[in-house]
Amino acid sequence: MSFLSRKVTRELADDGVFRPQITSLLDVMTILLIFLIKSYSVDSHVVAPPPNVDLPLSTSDKAAQSRCGVTITKQEIIAGDMSLADVAEVEKSDSLIIEPLYAMMKTILPGCMVDEKGSIVILCDRDVSFAVVKKVMSTASRAGISDFSILVLREGD
Amino acid sequence: MRGLSLFKSSRPPSDMAKADVDVTPVMNVFVILIPFLVSMAVFTQVSIIEFSVPSDVGQSSGQSSDKPRLRLTVLLTESFLAVTEGERMLDSLPLLDNGQYPFDSLKQALSLRRPQSDFSDEVIVAVRDRVAFRHVVRAMDVSRESGFTKIGISGAADDPAQGR
Known part of the structure; x- marks a missing residue:
């Protein structure tokens, strides 16, 4: 009797029904399930990076927290789920204040208070010039934001 | 039996x-x-970098009558890096031959200068307008790796003659 036929015979129950051994598969799935539930629960409250933004890499390991966010893509500045300004126009502008962003920041400011201080996280594309970031920071600061943080991708992940 | x-x-x-x-x-x-x-599941691990805006930027501009205290400043331009303290330039680090910023040299310079500074835990990263944001983040990383815990960001004037 060949090895294959012996194995099949062993897995046939007395009633002739084929019952594959799925114990090891069950073990793998249990471990996988625990891992996925653990990672799901950890990351569920974290600000997720938008798909159209290439965040800069950093060695920082400070955990991200859910805060008010201002997103700067290569094309536009977004806050409160609304596109507020064009990056190219902001870059050319001489003013340090981005008026539509300022109006939006004043609107959403009560929701941005952390420990009685305005706090935002900036999600900025890695290739955007600093001039745009500076104007966003200046506008937010004028609106009453005092704590700033940058969302980055952890290097090596 | x-x-x-x-x-x-x-x-x-x-x-x-x-x-x-x-x-x-x-x-x-x-x-x-x-x-x-x-x-x-989100497999991409994100983290944050916290920083402050120097007091001469934004809403509090011009409100303080105290003479500003000098902190180490990392100047980030399109063509070179520099470590300054007030008006005094301590180190100037040109771009490498491959066009990359010399962040390793910056780390050494900051580690050397930090014990001599009045504010050994504070540094300001001053950046010119056309520098890409990823270089700013890298400069902040290097500053933190050099032992500075409080990092500020400010803009740097393109024309030094018009002031910093």
């Missing part, structure tokens, strides 16, 4: 030996649950 009989009695009956747990429903749940969790 007695021992042998005890050993025999500890064996499960032949009916129990054939008992088989039906794990098919559990497998069904797993097969549904695991693809769902995989699709929802």
Whole structure:
């Protein structure tokens, strides 16, 4: 009797029904399930990076927290789920204040208070010039934001 | 003989030996649950860098009458890096031959200058307008790796003659 036929015979129950051994598969799935539930629960409250933004890499390991966010893509500045300004126009502008962003920041400011201080996280594309970031920071600061943080991708992940 | 009989009695009956747990429903749940969790999971690890805006930027501009205290400043331009303290330039680091910023040299310079500074835990990263944001983040990383815990960001004037 060949090895294959012996194995099949062993897995046939007395009633002739084929019952594959799925114990090891069950073990793998249990471990996988625990891992996925653990990672799901950890990351569920974290600000997720938008798909159209290439965040800069950093060695920082400070955990991200859910805060008010201002997103700067290569094309536009977004806050409160609304596109507020064009990056190219902001870059050319001489003013340090981005008026539509300022109006939006004043609107959403009560929701941005952390420990009685305005706090935002900036999600900025890695290739955007600093001039745009500076104007966003200046506008937010004028609106009453005092704590700033940058969302980055952890290097090596 | 007695021992042998005890050993025999500890064996499960032949009916129990054939008992088989039906794990098919559990497998069904797993097969549904695991693809769902995989699709929802976020595998990209994100973190944040906290920083402050120097007091001469934004709303508090011009409100302080105190003479500003000098902190180490990392000047980031399109063509060079520099470590300054007030008006005094301490180190100037040109771009490498491959066009990259010399962040390793910056780290050494900051580590050297930090103990001599009045504010050994504070540094300001001053950046010119056309520098890409990824270089700003890298400069902040290097500053933190050099031992500075409080990092500020400010703009740097393109024309030094017009002031910093």
